[in-house]
Amino acid sequence: MLDAVDHYLAMGGYAAFVWPAYAVALGVLGGLAWHSWRRYRASTAALEELQREPRTRR
Amino acid sequence: MISRLANPARFMRWSAAVLPWCGWLTLAVLAVGFYLALLVAPADYQQGDSVRIMYVHVPAAWMALAVYLFVAVASAVALVWRHPLAEIAAAAAAPIGAAFTLVCLATGSLWGRPMWGAWWVWDARLTSVLVLFFLYLGYIALVHAFDEPGRGARAGSVLALVSVVNLPIIKFSVDWWNTLHQPASVMRLGGPRIDPSMLVPLLVMAVGFLLLFLTLLLLGMRTALNERKALALRFNRMPAPGRVATRETPLPAQSPIP
Numbered sequence: 006m007l008d009a010v011d012h013y014l015a016m017g018g019y020a021a022f023v024w025p026a027y028a029v030a031l032g033v034l035g036g037l038a039w040h041s042w043r044r045y046r047a048s049t050a051a052l053e054e055l056q057r058e059p060r061t062r063r
Numbered sequence: 064m065i066s067r068l069a070n071p072a073r074f075m076r077w078s079a080a081v082l083p084w085c086g087w088l089t090l091a092v093l094a095v096g097f098y099l100a101l102l103v104a105p106a107d108y109q110q111g112d113s114v115r116i117m118y119v120h121v122p123a124a125w126m127a128l129a130v131y132l133f134v135a136v137a138s139a140v141a142l143v144w145r146h147p148l149a150e151i152a153a154a155a156a157a158p159i160g161a162a163f164t165l166v167c168l169a170t171g172s173l174w175g176r177p178m179w180g181a182w183w184v185w186d187a188r189l190t191s192v193l194v195l196f197f198l199y200l201g202y203i204a205l206v207h208a209f210d211e212p213g214r215g216a217r218a219g220s221v222l223a224l225v226s227v228v229n230l231p232i233i234k235f236s237v238d239w240w241n242t243l244h245q246p247a248s249v250m251r252l253g254g255p256r257i258d259p260s261m262l263v264p265l266l267v268m269a270v271g272f273l274l275l276f277l278t279l280l281l282l283g284m285r286t287a288l289n290e291r292k293a294l295a296l297r298f299n300r301m302p303a304p305g306r307v308a309t310r311e312t313p314l315p316a317q318s319p320i321p
Contacts, residue, residue, distance in 0.1 A: 016115070037159065
Protein backbone atom coordinates (compact mmCIF):
# COMPACT_ATOMS: atom_id res chain seq x y z
CA MET A 6 0.00 0.00 0.00
CA LEU A 7 2.70 2.46 1.04
CA ASP A 8 4.78 1.31 -1.89
CA ALA A 9 1.93 2.16 -4.22
CA VAL A 10 1.68 5.66 -2.71
CA ASP A 11 5.45 6.11 -2.98
CA HIS A 12 5.34 4.90 -6.55
CA TYR A 13 2.56 7.34 -7.34
CA LEU A 14 4.27 10.28 -5.63
CA ALA A 15 7.49 9.57 -7.53
CA MET A 16 5.64 10.37 -10.79
CA GLY A 17 7.90 8.04 -12.77
CA GLY A 18 10.95 10.06 -11.73
CA TYR A 19 9.39 13.43 -12.63
CA ALA A 20 8.16 14.28 -9.12
CA ALA A 21 10.54 17.26 -8.90
CA PHE A 22 8.79 18.84 -11.89
CA VAL A 23 5.17 17.66 -11.74
CA TRP A 24 4.44 18.55 -8.11
CA PRO A 25 6.01 22.04 -8.22
CA ALA A 26 4.01 22.74 -11.40
CA TYR A 27 0.76 21.89 -9.63
CA ALA A 28 1.88 23.77 -6.52
CA VAL A 29 2.58 26.90 -8.59
CA ALA A 30 -0.80 26.67 -10.32
CA LEU A 31 -2.67 26.18 -7.05
CA GLY A 32 -0.60 28.81 -5.24
CA VAL A 33 -0.93 31.55 -7.86
CA LEU A 34 -4.59 30.99 -8.77
CA GLY A 35 -5.65 30.12 -5.22
CA GLY A 36 -3.76 33.13 -3.89
CA LEU A 37 -5.44 35.42 -6.41
CA ALA A 38 -8.87 33.98 -5.52
CA TRP A 39 -8.18 34.43 -1.78
CA HIS A 40 -6.94 37.99 -2.27
CA SER A 41 -9.92 38.89 -4.51
CA TRP A 42 -12.37 37.51 -1.95
CA ARG A 43 -10.72 39.44 0.92
CA ARG A 44 -10.76 42.68 -1.09
CA TYR A 45 -14.38 42.15 -2.07
CA ARG A 46 -15.45 41.63 1.54
CA ALA A 47 -13.48 44.71 2.62
CA SER A 48 -15.03 46.89 -0.12
CA THR A 49 -18.54 45.69 0.77
CA ALA A 50 -17.97 46.40 4.46
CA ALA A 51 -16.52 49.88 3.73
CA LEU A 52 -19.46 50.79 1.51
CA GLU A 53 -22.02 49.59 4.05
CA GLU A 54 -20.23 51.61 6.73
CA LEU A 55 -20.43 54.74 4.56
CA GLN A 56 -24.09 54.19 3.75
CA ARG A 57 -24.95 53.75 7.43
CA GLU A 58 -23.46 57.10 8.43
CA PRO A 59 -25.89 60.03 8.47
CA ARG A 60 -25.48 62.30 5.47
CA THR A 61 -23.74 65.58 6.20
CA ARG A 62 -25.53 68.66 4.85
CA ARG A 63 -23.89 70.50 2.03
CA MET B 64 -29.82 42.03 -23.74
CA ILE B 65 -26.18 42.82 -23.04
CA SER B 66 -26.93 46.51 -22.67
CA ARG B 67 -29.74 45.64 -20.23
CA LEU B 68 -27.40 43.48 -18.12
CA ALA B 69 -24.63 46.06 -18.35
CA ASN B 70 -26.40 48.74 -16.34
CA PRO B 71 -24.23 48.99 -13.18
CA ALA B 72 -27.14 48.77 -10.70
CA ARG B 73 -28.66 45.85 -12.59
CA PHE B 74 -25.22 44.23 -12.85
CA MET B 75 -24.85 44.35 -9.06
CA ARG B 76 -28.20 42.57 -8.71
CA TRP B 77 -27.72 39.73 -11.19
CA SER B 78 -24.05 39.18 -10.38
CA ALA B 79 -24.90 38.77 -6.68
CA ALA B 80 -27.24 35.96 -7.63
CA VAL B 81 -24.89 34.30 -10.13
CA LEU B 82 -21.62 34.60 -8.19
CA PRO B 83 -22.12 31.83 -5.56
CA TRP B 84 -23.24 29.34 -8.23
CA CYS B 85 -20.28 30.29 -10.39
CA GLY B 86 -17.87 29.85 -7.48
CA TRP B 87 -19.12 26.42 -6.38
CA LEU B 88 -19.31 25.18 -9.97
CA THR B 89 -15.70 26.31 -10.48
CA LEU B 90 -14.55 24.37 -7.40
CA ALA B 91 -16.46 21.25 -8.49
CA VAL B 92 -15.16 21.26 -12.08
CA LEU B 93 -11.59 21.97 -10.95
CA ALA B 94 -11.78 19.13 -8.39
CA VAL B 95 -12.87 16.72 -11.14
CA GLY B 96 -10.19 18.16 -13.43
CA PHE B 97 -7.37 17.66 -10.91
CA TYR B 98 -8.63 14.14 -10.19
CA LEU B 99 -8.64 13.23 -13.89
CA ALA B 100 -5.29 14.91 -14.54
CA LEU B 101 -3.40 13.41 -11.60
CA LEU B 102 -5.04 10.00 -11.15
CA VAL B 103 -6.97 8.92 -14.26
CA ALA B 104 -5.05 10.23 -17.28
CA PRO B 105 -2.35 7.83 -18.51
CA ALA B 106 1.38 8.57 -18.57
CA ASP B 107 2.75 9.46 -22.00
CA TYR B 108 4.70 6.76 -23.82
CA GLN B 109 7.58 9.17 -24.42
CA GLN B 110 7.26 11.82 -21.71
CA GLY B 111 6.14 9.54 -18.86
CA ASP B 112 4.33 11.26 -16.00
CA SER B 113 5.84 14.66 -16.84
CA VAL B 114 2.99 14.99 -19.36
CA ARG B 115 0.67 15.71 -16.41
CA ILE B 116 2.11 19.24 -16.37
CA MET B 117 0.19 19.73 -19.64
CA TYR B 118 -3.14 19.75 -17.79
CA VAL B 119 -2.30 23.01 -16.02
CA HIS B 120 0.13 24.47 -18.57
CA VAL B 121 -2.07 24.33 -21.68
CA PRO B 122 -5.35 25.61 -20.14
CA ALA B 123 -3.37 28.40 -18.44
CA ALA B 124 -1.89 29.36 -21.81
CA TRP B 125 -5.32 29.36 -23.49
CA MET B 126 -6.71 31.54 -20.72
CA ALA B 127 -3.70 33.88 -20.89
CA LEU B 128 -4.54 34.59 -24.54
CA ALA B 129 -8.34 34.56 -24.16
CA VAL B 130 -8.29 36.97 -21.22
CA TYR B 131 -6.06 39.42 -23.09
CA LEU B 132 -8.51 39.27 -26.00
CA PHE B 133 -11.31 39.95 -23.50
CA VAL B 134 -9.39 42.95 -22.11
CA ALA B 135 -8.90 44.31 -25.64
CA VAL B 136 -12.56 43.85 -26.66
CA ALA B 137 -13.82 45.38 -23.40
CA SER B 138 -11.37 48.27 -23.94
CA ALA B 139 -12.73 48.85 -27.44
CA VAL B 140 -16.30 48.92 -26.07
CA ALA B 141 -15.16 51.32 -23.33
CA LEU B 142 -13.46 53.65 -25.83
CA VAL B 143 -16.21 53.64 -28.47
CA TRP B 144 -19.38 53.59 -26.34
CA ARG B 145 -17.86 55.05 -23.16
CA HIS B 146 -19.56 52.35 -21.14
CA PRO B 147 -18.33 52.49 -17.51
CA LEU B 148 -18.89 48.78 -16.94
CA ALA B 149 -16.70 47.86 -19.92
CA GLU B 150 -13.63 49.65 -18.54
CA ILE B 151 -14.30 48.12 -15.12
CA ALA B 152 -14.50 44.68 -16.75
CA ALA B 153 -11.23 45.22 -18.62
CA ALA B 154 -9.39 46.41 -15.51
CA ALA B 155 -10.80 43.55 -13.41
CA ALA B 156 -9.83 40.91 -15.99
CA ALA B 157 -6.19 41.98 -16.38
CA PRO B 158 -4.79 40.67 -13.04
CA ILE B 159 -6.53 37.32 -13.64
CA GLY B 160 -4.95 37.11 -17.09
CA ALA B 161 -1.56 38.02 -15.63
CA ALA B 162 -1.93 35.19 -13.09
CA PHE B 163 -2.76 32.68 -15.84
CA THR B 164 0.25 33.89 -17.85
CA LEU B 165 2.51 33.48 -14.82
CA VAL B 166 1.21 29.93 -14.28
CA CYS B 167 1.76 29.19 -17.97
CA LEU B 168 5.36 30.45 -17.88
CA ALA B 169 6.26 28.72 -14.60
CA THR B 170 4.74 25.35 -15.48
CA GLY B 171 6.23 25.57 -18.97
CA SER B 172 9.64 26.10 -17.44
CA LEU B 173 9.12 23.10 -15.13
CA TRP B 174 8.10 21.02 -18.15
CA GLY B 175 10.90 22.31 -20.35
CA ARG B 176 13.66 21.33 -17.94
CA PRO B 177 13.10 17.53 -18.12
CA MET B 178 11.90 17.47 -21.76
CA TRP B 179 14.18 20.01 -23.47
CA GLY B 180 16.99 20.08 -20.93
CA ALA B 181 16.51 23.82 -20.32
CA TRP B 182 14.42 25.90 -17.92
CA TRP B 183 14.15 28.64 -20.51
CA VAL B 184 15.04 29.25 -24.15
CA TRP B 185 14.61 32.53 -26.02
CA ASP B 186 12.49 31.03 -28.76
CA ALA B 187 9.58 32.81 -30.42
CA ARG B 188 6.75 31.18 -28.44
CA LEU B 189 8.32 31.60 -25.02
CA THR B 190 9.52 35.13 -25.68
CA SER B 191 6.17 36.32 -27.06
CA VAL B 192 4.35 34.89 -24.00
CA LEU B 193 6.84 36.65 -21.73
CA VAL B 194 6.04 39.87 -23.62
CA LEU B 195 2.34 39.15 -22.97
CA PHE B 196 3.06 38.91 -19.25
CA PHE B 197 4.81 42.29 -19.30
CA LEU B 198 1.94 43.79 -21.32
CA TYR B 199 -0.46 42.66 -18.60
CA LEU B 200 1.76 44.25 -15.94
CA GLY B 201 2.09 47.43 -18.03
CA TYR B 202 -1.67 47.64 -18.52
CA ILE B 203 -2.32 47.17 -14.78
CA ALA B 204 0.30 49.79 -13.86
CA LEU B 205 -1.09 52.28 -16.40
CA VAL B 206 -4.71 51.87 -15.25
CA HIS B 207 -3.70 52.65 -11.67
CA ALA B 208 -1.26 55.45 -12.52
CA PHE B 209 -3.91 58.22 -12.52
CA ASP B 210 -5.81 59.75 -9.60
CA GLU B 211 -9.00 59.77 -11.60
CA PRO B 212 -10.04 56.18 -12.40
CA GLY B 213 -11.62 57.07 -15.78
CA ARG B 214 -8.39 58.51 -17.16
CA GLY B 215 -6.35 55.47 -16.19
CA ALA B 216 -8.93 53.18 -17.77
CA ARG B 217 -8.82 55.13 -21.06
CA ALA B 218 -5.02 55.10 -21.20
CA GLY B 219 -5.04 51.37 -20.44
CA SER B 220 -7.67 50.76 -23.11
CA VAL B 221 -5.46 52.30 -25.78
CA LEU B 222 -2.50 50.16 -24.65
CA ALA B 223 -4.64 47.01 -24.69
CA LEU B 224 -5.93 47.73 -28.19
CA VAL B 225 -2.51 48.48 -29.66
CA SER B 226 -0.79 45.51 -28.02
CA VAL B 227 -3.44 42.99 -29.03
CA VAL B 228 -1.23 42.49 -32.09
CA ASN B 229 0.88 40.25 -29.83
CA LEU B 230 -1.88 37.61 -29.70
CA PRO B 231 -1.62 36.38 -33.33
CA ILE B 232 2.16 36.53 -32.95
CA ILE B 233 1.94 34.13 -29.99
CA LYS B 234 -0.60 31.87 -31.69
CA PHE B 235 1.33 31.53 -34.95
CA SER B 236 4.86 31.83 -33.54
CA VAL B 237 5.21 28.04 -33.67
CA ASP B 238 4.32 28.04 -37.38
CA TRP B 239 6.19 31.16 -38.52
CA TRP B 240 9.52 30.47 -36.87
CA ASN B 241 11.58 27.44 -36.00
CA THR B 242 10.83 27.02 -32.34
CA LEU B 243 11.60 24.44 -29.71
CA HIS B 244 7.98 24.67 -28.60
CA GLN B 245 5.68 22.16 -30.27
CA PRO B 246 2.92 23.34 -32.63
CA ALA B 247 -0.79 23.20 -31.79
CA SER B 248 -2.25 19.74 -31.03
CA VAL B 249 -5.83 20.63 -30.08
CA MET B 250 -6.84 23.92 -31.75
CA ARG B 251 -5.76 23.06 -35.28
CA LEU B 252 -7.42 22.60 -38.65
CA GLY B 253 -8.47 18.96 -39.02
CA GLY B 254 -9.33 18.45 -35.38
CA PRO B 255 -7.36 17.60 -32.24
CA ARG B 256 -4.40 15.26 -32.57
CA ILE B 257 -4.43 13.93 -29.04
CA ASP B 258 -5.97 10.78 -27.55
CA PRO B 259 -9.36 11.15 -25.80
CA SER B 260 -7.84 9.73 -22.57
CA MET B 261 -5.73 12.90 -22.42
CA LEU B 262 -8.05 15.27 -24.29
CA VAL B 263 -10.96 14.84 -21.84
CA PRO B 264 -8.96 15.78 -18.68
CA LEU B 265 -7.43 18.67 -20.63
CA LEU B 266 -10.83 20.03 -21.66
CA VAL B 267 -12.27 19.59 -18.13
CA MET B 268 -9.36 21.60 -16.73
CA ALA B 269 -9.88 24.22 -19.46
CA VAL B 270 -13.57 24.57 -18.52
CA GLY B 271 -12.53 24.82 -14.85
CA PHE B 272 -10.04 27.60 -15.64
CA LEU B 273 -12.68 29.42 -17.72
CA LEU B 274 -15.17 29.21 -14.84
CA LEU B 275 -12.48 30.42 -12.46
CA PHE B 276 -11.92 33.42 -14.72
CA LEU B 277 -15.66 34.23 -14.82
CA THR B 278 -15.96 33.92 -11.01
CA LEU B 279 -12.96 36.14 -10.33
CA LEU B 280 -14.09 38.60 -13.02
CA LEU B 281 -17.52 39.04 -11.40
CA LEU B 282 -15.86 39.32 -7.99
CA GLY B 283 -13.36 41.91 -9.24
CA MET B 284 -16.02 43.96 -11.03
CA ARG B 285 -18.23 44.01 -7.94
CA THR B 286 -15.23 45.10 -5.85
CA ALA B 287 -14.43 47.92 -8.29
CA LEU B 288 -18.05 49.12 -8.33
CA ASN B 289 -18.15 49.05 -4.52
CA GLU B 290 -14.93 51.06 -4.35
CA ARG B 291 -16.09 53.62 -6.92
CA LYS B 292 -19.38 54.07 -5.14
CA ALA B 293 -17.60 54.52 -1.81
CA LEU B 294 -15.27 57.08 -3.41
CA ALA B 295 -18.22 59.00 -4.84
CA LEU B 296 -20.00 58.96 -1.46
CA ARG B 297 -16.90 60.30 0.29
CA PHE B 298 -16.41 62.96 -2.39
CA ASN B 299 -20.01 64.15 -2.11
CA ARG B 300 -19.57 64.65 1.62
CA MET B 301 -16.50 66.86 1.28
CA PRO B 302 -17.32 70.31 2.73
CA ALA B 303 -15.12 72.48 0.48
CA PRO B 304 -15.23 72.28 -3.31
CA GLY B 305 -12.15 71.10 -5.14
CA ARG B 306 -10.85 68.90 -2.37
CA VAL B 307 -9.53 65.57 -3.42
CA ALA B 308 -11.35 62.59 -2.00
CA THR B 309 -8.92 60.12 -0.55
CA ARG B 310 -9.16 57.35 1.94
CA GLU B 311 -7.14 59.41 4.43
CA THR B 312 -9.32 62.52 4.31
CA PRO B 313 -11.31 62.60 7.57
CA LEU B 314 -15.02 63.02 7.27
CA PRO B 315 -16.40 66.15 8.95
CA ALA B 316 -18.53 65.38 11.98
CA GLN B 317 -20.66 68.46 11.38
CA SER B 318 -20.70 70.50 8.24
CA PRO B 319 -19.64 74.13 8.85
CA ILE B 320 -22.06 75.33 6.18
CA PRO B 321 -25.66 75.57 7.45
